[in-house]
Amino acid sequence: MTTRLTFHGPLSSARADTIVGRLSANRPHTVLDIGCGWGELLLRVLEAVPEARGTGVDLNETDLGRGRRSAEERGLAGRVAFLAESARDTAHGPADLVLCLGATQALSDADCPTPEALRSLRRLVTDHGRVLLGEGVWDRRPTPAELAGMWPGAAESDHLTLPALLDLAVESGFRPEWTETATLPEWEEFESGCQADQEVWLAANPDAVEVRERLDRHRAQWMSYRGILGMAYLTLVPVRDWTA
Numbered sequence: 001m002t003t004r005l006t007f008h009g010p011l012s013s014a015r016a017d018t019i020v021g022r023l024s025a026n027r028p029h030t031v032l033d034i035g036c037g038w039g040e041l042l043l044r045v046l047e048a049v050p051e052a053r054g055t056g057v058d059l060n061e062t063d064l065g066r067g068r069r070s071a072e073e074r075g076l077a078g079r080v081a082f083l084a085e086s087a088r089d090t091a092h093g094p095a096d097l098v099l100c101l102g103a104t105q106a107l108s109d110a111d112c113p114t115p116e117a118l119r120s121l122r123r124l125v126t127d128h129g130r131v132l133l134g135e136g137v138w139d140r141r142p143t144p145a146e147l148a149g150m151w152p153g154a155a156e157s158d159h160l161t162l163p164a165l166l167d168l169a170v171e172s173g174f175r176p177e178w179t180e181t182a183t184l185p186e187w188e189e190f191e192s193g194c195q196a197d198q199e200v201w202l203a204a205n206p207d208a209v210e211v212r213e214r215l216d217r218h219r220a221q222w223m224s225y226r227g228i229l230g231m232a233y234l235t236l237v238p239v240r241d242w243t244a
């Protein structure tokens, strides 16, 4: 399903390279990836920082397997563990670099980023470390009609705006070192890459009703949030001696 994707989100290789450069400059020895999936960014950080060791936690065995195979192929298997476990109340950390890309839901009961999730990230990072938070934000507030076309039960409360996300990070013990948001081409590459293999298969198997309905439904949803749902990448610096 995801053979066309390098990252499991709207992230170009060019932006990833810049992010990895910034994060590597802080010379992390330990990297913890919350809801790592197949951990492409984690592996790129380990390639850039030979003394670093990484831990990725996720519940999805298929994605973890892709991460382990990729680590093996790149000679990184001895420096990274892809663990099948929940990130909620994780015993791993604190780490010098914490990655949390599209995965704050792993740190609290809510689907949108909460003070609880951000405070968890603050506890999981060492005082001199960094957090890279990748989080969906509203690029503009959706109308009720637009929300009705998105995912089932979509609500404005599912995401914050970029200013509100930054405020939440600051209130949770961080300063934003770098703030950036995914571009429309990054979204288009991601959304196309998610569906491309199945679209090509469906064209050759046009009687597969279930697949056609699923792809048509997803396309309609994506067209409803295209240009409205954004993705913020925040490089966060922990404030020293911060207490919740």
Ligand SMILES: C[S@@+](CC[C@H](N)C(=O)[O-])C[C@H]1O[C@@H](n2cnc3c(N)ncnc32)[C@H](O)[C@@H]1O
Pocket: 007, 008, 009, 034, 035, 036, 037, 038, 039, 040, 057, 058, 059, 060, 063, 085, 086, 087, 088, 100, 101, 102, 103, 105, 106, 107
């Ligand atoms: C949108 S994906 C992002 C994956 C990865 N961070 C990336 O950017 O490629 C969200 C991930 O969070 C994981 N996840 C959700 N709840 C989790 C939990 N409680 N503990 C660990 N991982 C969780 C999912 O399995 C999924 O792989």
